[in-house]
Amino acid sequence: DAGVIQSPRHEVTEMGQEVTLRCKPISGHNSLFWYRQTMMRGLELLIYFNNNVPIDDSGMPEDRFSAKMPNASFSTLKIQPSEPRDSAVYFCASKGFYYGYTFGSGTRLTVV
Amino acid sequence: DQQVKQNSPSLSVQEGRISILNCDYTNSMFDYFLWYKKYPAEGPTFLISISSIKDKNEDGRFTVFLNKSAKHLSLHIVPSQPGDSAVYFCAASSRDDKIIFGKGTRLHILP
Numbered sequence: 001d002a003g004v005i006q007s008p009r010h011e012v013t014e015m016g017q018e019v020t021l022r023c024k025p026i027s028g029h030n031s032l033f034w035y036r037q038t039m040m041r042g043l044e045l046l047i048y049f050n051n052n053v054p055i056d057d058s059g060m061p062e063d064r065f066s067a068k069m070p071n072a073s074f075s076t077l078k079i080q081p082s083e084p085r086d087s088a089v090y091f092c093a094s095k096g097f098y099y100g101y102t103f104g105s106g107t108r109l110t111v112v
Numbered sequence: 113d114q115q116v117k118q119n120s121p122s123l124s125v126q127e128g129r130i131s132i133l134n135c136d137y138t139n140s141m142f143d144y145f146l147w148y149k150k151y152p153a154e155g156p157t158f159l160i161s162i163s164s165i166k167d168k169n170e171d172g173r174f175t176v177f178l179n180k181s182a183k184h185l186s187l188h189i190v191p192s193q194p195g196d197s198a199v200y201f202c203a204a205s206s207r208d209d210k211i212i213f214g215k216g217t218r219l220h221i222l223p
Contacts, residue, residue: 004155031209042118042215043156043201050209091155095209100146103155 006092006104013111018080021107024073025094033101034067034077035091043091049075082111115139116204118214126222131189133217135202138183142204146211147176147187150199159200160187189219197221 005024013019025032033048047057049069057067064083069075079086087110093101117136125131137145143164148156162169162176162185169176175188189196202214 033210035213043213045210045212048210055208056210093155100158100161101211103148103157105153105155 004092004094004102004104006090006107008107009105010108011110013082013109015083015111016081017111018078019082019086019109019111021077021090021092021109023075023077023092023104025075025092026096026102027073029094029096029102030072031095032069032075033093033095034075035093035103037089037091037106046077079109082109084111087111114214115142115212116202116214118202118217120217121215122218122220124220124222125192127194128191131187131192131196131219131221133187133189133200133202133219135185135187135214136183137185137204139204139206139212140183141206142212143207144205145176145178145185146203146205147174148201148203148213150201150216156201192219192221194221194223 007022031050034046035043037043046059047067052069067077089106089108091103091106093103095101115138146161147159149159150156160171160174160176162178167178178185199216199218201216203211205211
């Protein structure tokens with residue numbers, strides 16, 4: 001099992017550009033979560049999906065952020081347009097039947 | 113407002129001694145609590161958990177204590193080892209799937 005796979009590992013982009021982060025959950029896991037980690041706020045839940053359906057997106061900071069899960073094996077988090085304050089590490093996690101998530105290694109986003 | 117609070121950003125402990133990491137929560141609907149450990153450049157990994165029907169859960173050197181009346185839990189690591197140096201996140205969940213995390217405590221194990 002390859003675990004939760006996130007790409008890219010690092011992304012540096014200019015302010016105003018569109019950024020797309022990708023996640024492949026563990027096969028058979030039916031819940032997928034996007035988190036953002038910053039020094040100030042720790043690990044914040046942005047959005048989560050259950051069986052590919054968005055359940056709670058109350059953590060998405062603004063309309064510039066959007067997330068999709070077109071099928072059980074793929075999800076994207078898009079920021080358009082990106083701003084310097086979006087710089088953070090973005091984690092994807094998936095969950096199967098039992099409590100506890102498996103996290104990916106994260107994408108470190110830097111917006112300059 | 114933070115539903116899960118870790119008030120100590122960092123903690124230093126001598127190798128071989130006990131490390132105690134604390135966590136408070138505000139939402140009385142939480143019924144499951146977890147600790148995650150995170151190394152640099154890696155995602156958090158699950159360490160230990162406890163259900164609200166228990167007050168203690170032990171796994172090797174790691175023990176989690178839950179005090180529901182005080183809405184407080186703690187993670188004890190004994191004896192502390194150099195490989196325990198990491199950021200530890202306290203987390204809580206209610207009946208839905210989502211888990212709410214604290215800001216984390218950076219643990220330094222001193223030689």
